[in-house]
Each structure stands twice: as C-alpha cells, then as structure tokens.
Amino acid sequence: MSKYILLRHREIPDINKLDVYKKNGGFEAFRNAVTAMKPDEVTEIVKTSGLRGRGGAGFPTGLKWSFMDNNNWPHYVVANADESEPGTFKDREIMESNPFQFLEGVAISSYAVGANAAYVYCRGEFWQVAHYLDEKIAELEEAGLLGENLFGTDYSLRIYTHLGAGAYICGEETALLESMEGKRGQPRLRPPFPPSFGLYGKPTVVNNVETLTNVPLIITNGGQWYKDLGTEDTTGVKVFSLSGRVKEPGNYELPFGTTFRELIYEHGGGIIDDRPVRAIMAAGASSALIVADDKALDTPMDYASVRELNADLGSASIIVIDDTVSIDWVLNKTVHFFKHESCGKCTPCREGNYWMSHIIERIHDGEATQNDVELLHSVANQIQNKCLCALGEFSIQAVMTGIERFPQDFEAAVK
Amino acid sequence: MNKIAEKYADEIQKIIAKYPPEEKRSAVMSLLYIAQREDGHVSKQDISEIAEILEMTSTEVATLIGFYTLYYDKPGAKYRIQICNDLPCALRGADEFITKLCEKLGIQIGETTEDGLVSVEAVMCLAACDKAPMFQVQTGDGLEYHELQSVESTMELIEKWKAARDSQVS
Known part of the structure; x- marks a missing residue:
C-alpha cells in the first residue's frame, strides 16, 4: 500500500513530468470517466467516498456537484488556489510538485458537472505557480488530454489559470467569483449559491485544490476504498x-x-x-x-x-x-491580519476589526486596564453572526477564546 | 493612441480569449500586471487605456488598484522585498528578521533605500509558514519566493541586484 494519495511526489520521483505521471496511471481515471461513465456516475462515486471540501468548510464534494442547475448552461468549474489562511501551505506544494494529479482532478470534476471550461484561480503571490501550471496545461493540450473531442468523444475541455493580486477574501468562493469577473473581491449575498448562480451568473462548482487532487484516485479505486480511510465522520x-x-x-x-x-x-x-x-x-x-x-x-x-x-x-x-509567547501577542497578530484583510463590505467586520486592533495593541503595549479586555470581548461578540461571509466570524475566534481560555495572560498584560 | 493596446496586442488577445467573448472584463487583472511591467506602477494613462480596451469605466479599473495589494498607483522600489510576519512566520523569527534587515539597510519598514533599489515591506501570509523567515520579491516583471532566509542571505541577494544594475548602467 502506497504511503501517499496526495503528496505522491515524495514517493515517485519526477511525477511532475507527464510521462512519469502517465506511467503511474495518470489520466486513466479521466479517460475512463469520459469514455465509459456517465457524468452522474462519476458524481456518485465521489459521493460514496465521503470526500468533503478541504478548503475549510468541509462541505460534501459530491453533493455540491449534484446541486448544479441543469436548466442553466454553460457550467463552470473553478479551482480555488487562493490559499491565504495563515498556517496553510498545502495547495502550493501539491501544485508545484504533483501538478498533473491536481489538473486531472479538475478535468474529472469538469466532466462530472458538464463543464467545458475550468479556471484555476491562483492568488497573485502564486505568480510562479500559475506560470508553471500554464506550462503543464499546454503539455496536456499537446498530448490530447485537454482540448476538443477528448478520447474520440464529443466532450471538450479547456483549463485556464487566472491570477489574483493579493486579497485573502478572494478565498471565499463568491468573492473569488467576483474577482474573476474583474471586480473587487467582495462576497455576494447567499443564497443563491454558486451551483445555481456562479461565475457570470452560471452554475459553477468551486473546489479547493486539495479536494480536487483526491478525485483521480477515488475514481480509480472506488468510493468505498476512500471511505475506509480516515474516520466515520471524516473519511479519507x-x-x-x-x-x-x-x-x-x-x-x-x-x-x-x-x-x-x-x-x-x-x-x-x-x-x-x-x-x-x-x-x-x-x-x-x-x-x-x-x-x-x-x-x-x-x-x-x-x-x-x-x-x-x-x-x-x-x-x-x-x-x-x-510558552515563549503570550496570548495577547498572538491576538495582536491575528487581529492585525483580519483588520488588513477585511474587504470592507460589512460594517461589523470592517469597523469591528479596526477597533479590535486598537484595543489589542493597547493591551499588548501594557497600557490597558481589565475594562479594555472586557471591551475587546464585547466588540468581538458584536461582530458575531452579523456579516455576509465567514471572515467576520474567523476574526473573532482567537479573540474570544483567547480571553476566555487564557485569562491569566490578560491579567498579566493590563495595569 | 492606446499604447498598451498597441504594444501588447498579441498578449492581450490571448488573455481575453481565456474568457467568454462577452466577459472581456475578466482580463482586467492581467492587464493591470502588464501596465506595471515597465515602471512598477499603474499610471492614470494606463487606467484609461485598460478601460478602453476592456470597455470598462476608468473608475471600475482604478478601484481594483486600491483593493488588491499587488497593484500600485505610485512608483516604488525596483525590488520590493515583501516579508511575511503573520503569526506562523512570527513564531519562527520573522519580526526579528525584519528588524535586523531594516537596520542593516538603514531604513524603516515600508521605506525604500536612497538609491531606489530596494524597499522592505511587511505583508500578510504568503503560504510558506514552514519556511520562515521568508519573503517574496515583487518587481514590475513578476514575483519570486525566497524561503528560509537570513539577513546575510538577503544581503547577498541585494548585492547581486546592485551588481546587475551597475553593469547595466556602465
């Protein structure tokens, strides 16, 4: 049994080269799907696998695909390669080192939802990664694995990269779609969700890079194989x-x-x-x-x-x-991040993070009293559940739990 | 006369072709990068040219420069050293690295060296948390990652840029 399903480059040297990837079964799952399976059958296998979105929300992937509105065409697939959460650096390794498996995952998901165009939205900082993927996509087109009438069928698929330009919020799927449309990346009111109203108002599946990279081996080995890995709650x-x-x-x-x-x-x-x-x-x-x-x-x-x-x-x-750092220092870092990255659309997040950053700085500088700690908690509390997207929620998690679970650090920091 | 449209005609056509014909606007982010290529920032003239090419208003183009951090409306250093000092990098010495690098260069965070070659900026997470201290270098021409850095290795890099500039001048 192989040790890796995703980071296979650690086991198979040169898997970033197309001939090596193909020798190791690459693009057989895509070929098999396109030539021998109906799109719904592909989605069923992914449903059986229990695969859930790896970007953070954990939504069941197959279920998401099955929500695509079949009365509205064309359909799109967008791979979310905006990886910007402090502490997350997995998608970059996958795209840099095992790019074909990721692209095959994009291709299979496109077939499953009937999309003939797919986009990989890379954060602007992934400039080198996006150019690298462009080269890999060109190789696939040359090898007849992407393009018109694939494997002699009437199915066609093109994959394109799209480069962002520095904005954490674009990892949120509706903000990402706005950004792709050439606008500021600000979240949309939901519902409608992207499978009914996505890119250019068309049904769109947005999936994380890691999620999609799981797909080729799930199609090859079956949904049950994947379901047997991990735990009952979270498979794989x-x-x-x-x-x-x-x-x-x-x-x-x-x-x-x-x-x-x-x-x-x-x-x-x-x-x-x-x-x-x-x-x-x-x-x-x-x-x-x-x-x-x-x-x-x-x-x-x-x-x-x-x-x-x-x-x-x-x-x-x-x-x-x-124990080399204090929790008020940690909060100063996280709040600073969210203050910078708030897109400004919702007042509680925009103003709340601004005020939280002032208060936590005062606390961290030793110029605050216990009242300021309570004020900080109260501001965080008032951001909760009042914003269009999850960024507002994210920004208060560390603040509220830091104050509640590490009170001694704040007692030590205030006058 | 639309200089960007003329100078980069083929490249722009290829970019626009990635999107449905009625959705040209999606190409705006790529065109802003093209505008930055020559002197590292987007000028007012660039904005109106891009707007004309993509059938947008100048305001719609300009608003993106303020929103996204990798676009600039003013000239800056030739090499922007953008160091991540978010929580995971800071837990591995990023703040100390920035302080020492700035001391060595005789500038404050956000400032440019007198010769206009290098600026040091503190930026948000760059998805390389296991390789701190790290930074990206942004030039008009693109972006490059430098991981597991020290003040010494960074100064060596800066010396290379200086040498490249001096050889161009002579």
Missing part, C-alpha cells in the same frame, strides 16, 4: 500543514483521526527546545485557541472530534504555540 486523508513552534514544520499527509499529539510529537519532532505546548490553532489564524492539555492532544483530528473541543479543524492548518 488530509494534508496537515504544521507550523509554529515545532522542530519539523511542514506538510504531513495523514488519515483523518490522527491525534494532535501524534502530529506534533511524532511527525513534527516535538516543540523547539522541548518546551511545553500551550495552545493549538487547528484552522490557521481563523481558529479558536485550544488549550493544549492531555485531552486536547489525544483528540483525533476529524471535524466532529475537534468540534467537541469547541474549535474547528477547518483547513487543518495546525499552528503550535508554546
């Missing part, structure tokens, strides 16, 4: 991005259900200078702060189990915090 494997105060930060592909302890200590080599771990952020800067006690460390990382810690697994971007 995940690329966990491990960062912060660990000895060996990096991407680790592991089954869902692996414990925090195993990831941090066995794979990540433990904490720098063997210090104690204090807090864990499981979904990047958007996370609640988890108190890293034995119970938390032994919690299996799947969506449901992490929820029991009153936190979310999200995109599984595990930021490890030790």
